[in-house]
Every structure is written in C-alpha cells, then in structure tokens.
Amino acid sequence: MATSDEIRNARRALGRRLAQLRKAAAYTQHGFAQLVQYGRSSVANTETGHQYPDRGFWARCDAVLQTGGALAAEYDRIAGMGRRRHRVTAMQEPGRMLRQATPIRTGTSTTESGNCDVLWEHENSIDARRLALKSGTDDDARLAYLEDEIRQAITDNERLTPTILTARLRPLRAYVDQLMWGRQHPPQRARLYTAAAHLSGLLGALALDLRAYRMAHAYAAEAFDLADAAQQPDVQAWARATQSLVAFYSGDYHDALAYAQDGLRRAGTSPHRIRLAVNGQARALAHLGDRYGVDRTVDGAFTMLSDYPVDSTVSASLTLGPYCQARTAANAATAYLALGRTSGVTDHLTTAITAFDAAGLAGPRALSRLDLATAHLHADNPDPERAATLAVEALTLTAEQRFESVHQRARQFLTAAQPFAHHPQLRHVADLLADRTQVGATAPSALPSPP
The missing domain is CATH 1.10.260.40 (lambda repressor-like DNA-binding domains)
Structure with a gap:
C-alpha cells in the first residue's frame, strides 16, 4: 500500500x-x-x-x-x-471509524424529549451545517457578478468587435464551470445554469459573427441544454432564438424555423416571443417561400409588441427582454425582401435606420441600409446609384468589425444587382466586399476550438 x-x-x-x-x-x-x-x-x-x-x-x-x-x-x-x-x-x-460515526447520548435528562435513551448528534455537527448554509451568501455575490457581466456583454454586443467580446466572455464561461463543482442551494443552481446558458448563447452568436459555424452550433446547443437543465422556460425560449439565428445564417432554414417554433411553444407570455416570431420564424418562412406564413407571423409580432410600453430605446440583438419597434420593423423588412416584396418595406426600414443611427449600432445600421439598397433595386423605377451608395455606407460602417450577417446580406444585395452590374458604383461595392482591407476590416478568423 x-x-x-x-x-x-x-x-x-x-x-x-x-x-x-x-x-x-x-x-x-x-x-x-x-x-x-x-x-x-x-x-x-x-x-x-x-x-x-x-x-x-x-x-x-x-x-x-x-x-x-x-x-x-x-x-x-x-x-x-x-x-x-x-x-x-x-x-x-x-x-476510530465507529467512534466518528456514533452519536452521543445526552445523559438522563428528559426535559426536552421525555426519553433519556434518545441519541443526539453533537452540537458541533449542527453548527457545521449552519455554517455551510450561510456560506451561500458568497455564491450570491458571485452569481450577481456573473449576471451583471452578462447584461453588460449583451449591451456591448454590436458595439465591440466580436473578437474583443469573445476574449472577455470565454474566461467567464470557464469560471462558471468551476462554480458548478460547488454545492449551491437549488435556487442558486438554477441561477448558475441560467448564467451558463446565457454565456454559451452569447459565445454562439459571436462565433457566428466570426464564421466559426461549428462552434456557433455547439455553443447554441449547449445554451439550450443548460436552460433545459435549469428548467427555465424563459431561458429555453431565449436559447432557441439563438439556435434559430445560427441556423438561419448557416442556410439551414428548416432548422431555423423549427427552433423558432419550439421556442414559441416554450415562451408562453415571455417577451422573447417577438424575437422568436419576427427574427426566427418570419425570416425562415420567407426563405422557404411561405408568403401567407410571413404575413401572419409579422402581424403577430407587431401585435405582441403592443403588449409592452412604448420605448424609444433600441433593444439589444440578444436582448433578455422584448424586441423594440426598430428591431421588429427591420426584421419584418428582411422577411418581405426575401419574398421579393417591397410594399411597406421602405417605411419599416426608415423607422429602423433612424433608431439605429441614433443608437450608434454599426451592425444594424449596415444591415438596414443593405436591405433598403435591395429595395431600391426592386422598385418599379430602380435606382441602382442610390442602392450602391447605401451599400458602400453599410460596408464602411462595419469596416472595423466582423459581422458575418453584414457580409451575407451584402452578397445577397450584389446578387440582386446583377442586372445593373455595369454601374461603376456597384462594381465598387463588389470590390469592397472582395477586398475588405480597402475599408479597414480584418480578414475573417475562426474561434480556436476549446478542449
């Protein structure tokens, strides 16, 4: 031995x-x-x-x-x-082992139990349990710190580059893993799993921005599994919305629709219903050619939006609350454009661009401009020059940030612009997209795979 x-x-x-x-x-x-x-x-x-x-x-x-x-x-x-x-x-x-395991006798007193032969634990054992119970206050402080960091990261998304935000979040995700080895009280465990789900969902969205599709799918799936383990339907709905987002930009529209619909089933009266409907379900239905489904879903999203107080603040893309008017309008426009419909799209996009410009969000500002540029190409009197100007603005706005969604939308715009390919400004857009260094952007990079 x-x-x-x-x-x-x-x-x-x-x-x-x-x-x-x-x-x-x-x-x-x-x-x-x-x-x-x-x-x-x-x-x-x-x-x-x-x-x-x-x-x-x-x-x-x-x-x-x-x-x-x-x-x-x-x-x-x-x-x-x-x-x-x-x-x-x-x-x-x-x-020695027996002595450790055997409780002590209280003596002959019967004042508390009426039975002098009752065996009691030592009071030190009770004190030790009380101390362990009180140690939960430390976990409350750690959880509050994590939750604050997550809220700040959701706010910073689209404001910081995906690489910077990923570097900030990965150590937090590892920190959560370490906490999971602890012995928290059941409510604390639920909060811990919820924090882990939000962190994995955030990392999934950032991996998508960096074109690390497999990592994006893995993180988003992990986010849902954690939310499911926490038995938190609201968090499950949020995670499903993130899975739908990843599937959509991966081109898996059937999966994007399935995730969004499952999220809606779980959401109940959750504010995540709006995002699941207009960002997940409507856009996926549009790419699958379901015109009636898009109309019904968009109308439902705006109806749900009316359930919440009017707020001029632009919601975060991965918000823990409801989508705002601008986000709802922008996503509705994207869905209609995918169907080749321009009716009402300009009004939606004007609302969105005004709000996104005021908020200073580069990604949404660029996406809305690219959609408006596409709408100008599909108008009864096409305006390729105005369309190209908007597209150049979009690529310039995101020159310092890597948003895969912007580059996909720019490629879609160029596909729609094929009939006007001779236009010099449109050729300039193609050059900017092909060689992003002209607008100061970095080449796409993938996240390093964690062990």
Whole structure:
C-alpha cells in the first residue's frame, strides 16, 4: 500500500510532467491557462505541487497537449492509490471509524424529549451545517457578478468587435464551470445554469459573427441544454432564438424555423416571443417561400409588441427582454425582401435606420441600409446609384468589425444587382466586399476550438 508521502510525491511528479509537456509545446502558463479554461495561478500551482485539480483539468491538458490521455491516466492511477489507502486505513482502525460515526447520548435528562435513551448528534455537527448554509451568501455575490457581466456583454454586443467580446466572455464561461463543482442551494443552481446558458448563447452568436459555424452550433446547443437543465422556460425560449439565428445564417432554414417554433411553444407570455416570431420564424418562412406564413407571423409580432410600453430605446440583438419597434420593423423588412416584396418595406426600414443611427449600432445600421439598397433595386423605377451608395455606407460602417450577417446580406444585395452590374458604383461595392482591407476590416478568423 502506498504511503501518504508516496501519494504526495506522485502528485508533484504529475505537476512537473505537465510543466515539461507545456514548455515542450512552447506554451506560456498564461496562454496554456486560456486554452484549458483555468486560471494562470491554477496552472502554476499545479505544476509546483501546491494544487491538485480534478480529473477534468487533466483531461483538458491531454486534449491541448495531444498526449493521448497520459496525464488523465496518471491522475486515475494516483487516485486509485488514494482510494486503496483510505479503504485499508478504515479496515485497520474500525474503532476510530465507529467512534466518528456514533452519536452521543445526552445523559438522563428528559426535559426536552421525555426519553433519556434518545441519541443526539453533537452540537458541533449542527453548527457545521449552519455554517455551510450561510456560506451561500458568497455564491450570491458571485452569481450577481456573473449576471451583471452578462447584461453588460449583451449591451456591448454590436458595439465591440466580436473578437474583443469573445476574449472577455470565454474566461467567464470557464469560471462558471468551476462554480458548478460547488454545492449551491437549488435556487442558486438554477441561477448558475441560467448564467451558463446565457454565456454559451452569447459565445454562439459571436462565433457566428466570426464564421466559426461549428462552434456557433455547439455553443447554441449547449445554451439550450443548460436552460433545459435549469428548467427555465424563459431561458429555453431565449436559447432557441439563438439556435434559430445560427441556423438561419448557416442556410439551414428548416432548422431555423423549427427552433423558432419550439421556442414559441416554450415562451408562453415571455417577451422573447417577438424575437422568436419576427427574427426566427418570419425570416425562415420567407426563405422557404411561405408568403401567407410571413404575413401572419409579422402581424403577430407587431401585435405582441403592443403588449409592452412604448420605448424609444433600441433593444439589444440578444436582448433578455422584448424586441423594440426598430428591431421588429427591420426584421419584418428582411422577411418581405426575401419574398421579393417591397410594399411597406421602405417605411419599416426608415423607422429602423433612424433608431439605429441614433443608437450608434454599426451592425444594424449596415444591415438596414443593405436591405433598403435591395429595395431600391426592386422598385418599379430602380435606382441602382442610390442602392450602391447605401451599400458602400453599410460596408464602411462595419469596416472595423466582423459581422458575418453584414457580409451575407451584402452578397445577397450584389446578387440582386446583377442586372445593373455595369454601374461603376456597384462594381465598387463588389470590390469592397472582395477586398475588405480597402475599408479597414480584418480578414475573417475562426474561434480556436476549446478542449
């Protein structure tokens, strides 16, 4: 049987082995910590033997370092040594184990129970449980911090570049994983799963902006699974809206429709109904050619919008509340244009552009301009020059940000502009889209896959 010193030495040796493999792979502690989604101090303390994390840490290290599972296997071997030592110790010292497990007698007093033979726990055990119960206040503080960060990230989406916001959110997602190993009270667990669902949904939307489609699908699916585990229908509806968004821009219109419809079934009276209807269902139906379905869904979305107080504030694209008038109008216009209908589209887009310009949101400003540009091409008296001007404005507005939605919409605009391809301004739009460096944008990049 291994001694406690031997087990301790084996753990330290495993930490040293990790350090050797990390250095051989040319990772700094900081860079490696980001890849395994742990803190740098955790990596440093593990390598020096001052910390011994769980198996999940070692499995992530194996994945990043491509060791074939060697580190996790050694962790399992050391864990087995510890379990065997614990069993042998328990068998060799039955008296001590029995004394620990046996409650104490209270003596001969019958004033509280009426029975002098009643066995009681030691009061220290009760005090320990009370202390554990009170420790939940720390978790409340952590959860409040997470929820504040999520609300701020939802606000910052479309204002910051996807790369910057992703770098801010991935450590928070790893932090949530660490908290999930704790022993929170049931309401806190629900809040924790809700926070995790919102973070995964945000990361899914950002992955979509960065054209990392597989990551986007994975994060969005995880968001729904977490919401489902939390048994929060409102969060499930929000996650389904995000899955519908990812499917839509992946070209999977049937999936986008299915996710939106399932979200509506779960939403009840949730404010997410508007987003699910007009952003999810209406746009997918339009691409599937269901004109009647689009009319019915758009009318329903505006009816639902009337259930909420009129607010001039522009809602976030991934809002936790209802869609605003501008977002509803903009999405309705997108759906109608996909059907080739321009009636009423200009009014919707004028409303949206005015609000988005005032809010300073580059992505929505660009998308609405591209839709309006397309409407000018489909008008009874087409105006390709005005259309091209709007398209150039759209690409210029998003020159510093990577929005896959904008680039897809720009390609759709150019497809609609084929009959006017000789127009110089339209050729300029094509050049800007083909070579985004002309407007200061960076080339598309994919998110690094987490272990």
